[in-house]
Amino acid sequence: MLRKDIITNFEFDRSSASADEVERFNRLSSEWWKRDGAFKMVHRFNDARLALLKEALPRHMNADGSLEHPLKDVRIADIGCGAGLVAEPMARMGADVVAIDPSGRNIEIARSHSAAQNIAIDYRHMLPEQLAGSGERFDIVLSMEVIEHVADVPMFLKACATLVAPGGILVLATLNRTFKSFLFGIVGAEYVLRLLPRGTHDWRKFIKPEEIRAALALHGLHEAEVRGMVFNPFKRDFRVSRDLSVNFIQLFKNADEPRRALSHD
Numbered sequence: 405m406l407r408k409d410i411i412t413n414f415e416f417d418r419s420s421a422s423a424d425e426v427e428r429f430n431r432l433s434s435e436w437w438k439r440d441g442a443f444k445m446v447h448r449f450n451d452a453r454l455a456l457l458k459e460a461l462p463r464h465m466n467a468d469g470s471l472e473h474p475l476k477d478v479r480i481a482d483i484g485c486g487a488g489l490v491a492e493p494m495a496r497m498g499a500d501v502v503a504i505d506p507s508g509r510n511i512e513i514a515r516s517h518s519a520a521q522n523i524a525i526d527y528r529h530m531l532p533e534q535l536a537g538s539g540e541r542f543d544i545v546l547s548m549e550v551i552e553h554v555a556d557v558p559m560f561l562k563a564c565a566t567l568v569a570p571g572g573i574l575v576l577a578t579l580n581r582t583f584k585s586f587l588f589g590i591v592g593a594e595y596v597l598r599l600l601p602r603g604t605h606d607w608r609k610f611i612k613p614e615e616i617r618a619a620l621a622l623h624g625l626h627e628a629e630v631r632g633m634v635f636n637p638f639k640r641d642f643r644v645s646r647d648l649s650v651n652f653i654q655l656f657k658n659a660d661e662p663r664r665a666l667s668h669d
Contacts (some may be wrong), residue, residue, distance in 0.1 A: 421515045436487030445640070450489050452633060452642040453548065453577065453653070458489070458497065460629065460655060461544060464573050468513055472548055473498025481542040481567050482552030483532045488525065494546070495523050502526045502542070503537055527605035532563035541569035548577040548653075551616075552609045558619065563625035568658045577633075577653040578651070583612035588635065613652055625656040 410545055422499045435441040462469035465478055476498035482491045485503035487510055495501045495518075504513050511529045518525045528535070532547075554560045568574050579585050586607045617627050633642050633651035642651075 412514045419480075431477040436489065436513060441478065445547060446489070448509070449651075451643060454490070454493050456631060456644050456653060457546075457575070458493070461497075461573075461575075464628065464655065464657070465543065475499040475544075476509050478544060479542045479569075480544045480546060481535065481540075483535075483552070483564060484543060485514060485527070487516055488512050488527070489547060490524050490548055491525050491527075492518055494522065495525050498542070500526075502540070503530065504528045504530050504532065506531055532560060532567065536563040536566040540567070541568055541572070542567055543572045545572070545574045547575070549579075551578045552605060552665045553574060557611065561616070562623060565620055565625050565658075568625065568656075570658060572658050573628070574620070574656040574658070575653065576616060576656070577651070578616075579605065579651055580649055582608065582649050585610055585651075588650050613648055613654060614655060618628050620656050625658055627654055628657045629655040 435443050437522055438444070439447045458470060461467075462474040465475065467474045468479075474497055475494065478499045480491075480494050480499045480501045481502060482494065482503040483486075485491045485505045486507075488503060491501050491514065496660070503514065504512070504527075506529070510527045511527050515524070518527070525545040539598045545564055551557060551560060564574055565577070579589050589603055589610075590607055613630060620626075630648065631647040631653050632648040633653065634645040634647050635642050
């Protein structure tokens with residue numbers, strides 16, 4: 405059963421969220437910031453993912469990536485933020501971050517951790533379609549390893565696309581639906597090497613890059629860049645690659661209007 409004190413104001417049969425997935429992440433939420441806990445490989449994956457974001461986001465925002473705060477004056481929405489593993493580094497880069505998650509427990513932990521680090525982030529317990537319906541728009545919308553957990557992919561992608569301001573970008577990261585991803589992403593990661601808790605992923609929910617590309621084109625977003633992430637079983641870490649067969653990250657642009665270059669004093 406879902407805890408009513410954690411899951412509130414959502415009608416799951418009318419939303420992009422999956423009640424089962426939210427309940428599972430509620431149970432694991434206390435593990436998020438433990439680098440040697442249940443999400444230890446997520447932290448290693450996140451290190452490689454952040455390296456890519458820190459290089460690509462300033463470049464696509466016409467900002468100077470060598471500055472201490474290259475994303476100053478940039479509004480970012482982190483969709484499915486978990487406990488803030490991506491939101492906090494984005495805020496450290498100077499961005500104004502709104503981070504949302506359907507797990508109330510995740511939001512509680514994220515707020516507590518960012519407060520302890522003295523990092524200002526606007527965490528909200530809500531769904532992407534609710535945020536999109538508010539009328540808020542963002543220069544950058546991030547959704548990292550979320551889409552493979554949602555119940556309604558078209559609704560989710562529409563909400564993410566709606567949140568992108570003219571000239572803004574959307575970054576999606578997920579797992580490809582290939583035989584290799586089944587072997588490496590589920591059998592290897594969850595059952596053989598036990599890098600992730602069993603049941604973390606359902607291969608049937610994985611999605612191909614071309615499927616995302618086609619869906620977002622309907623909403624005026626066009627792919628500008630795509631990269632893969634590959635795992636080194638000997639070092640037990642990840643690196644950015646052009647191999648998209650397991651994990652991949654796509655960056656899409658809303659070309660309605662060109663974005664001005666950021667100016668920093």
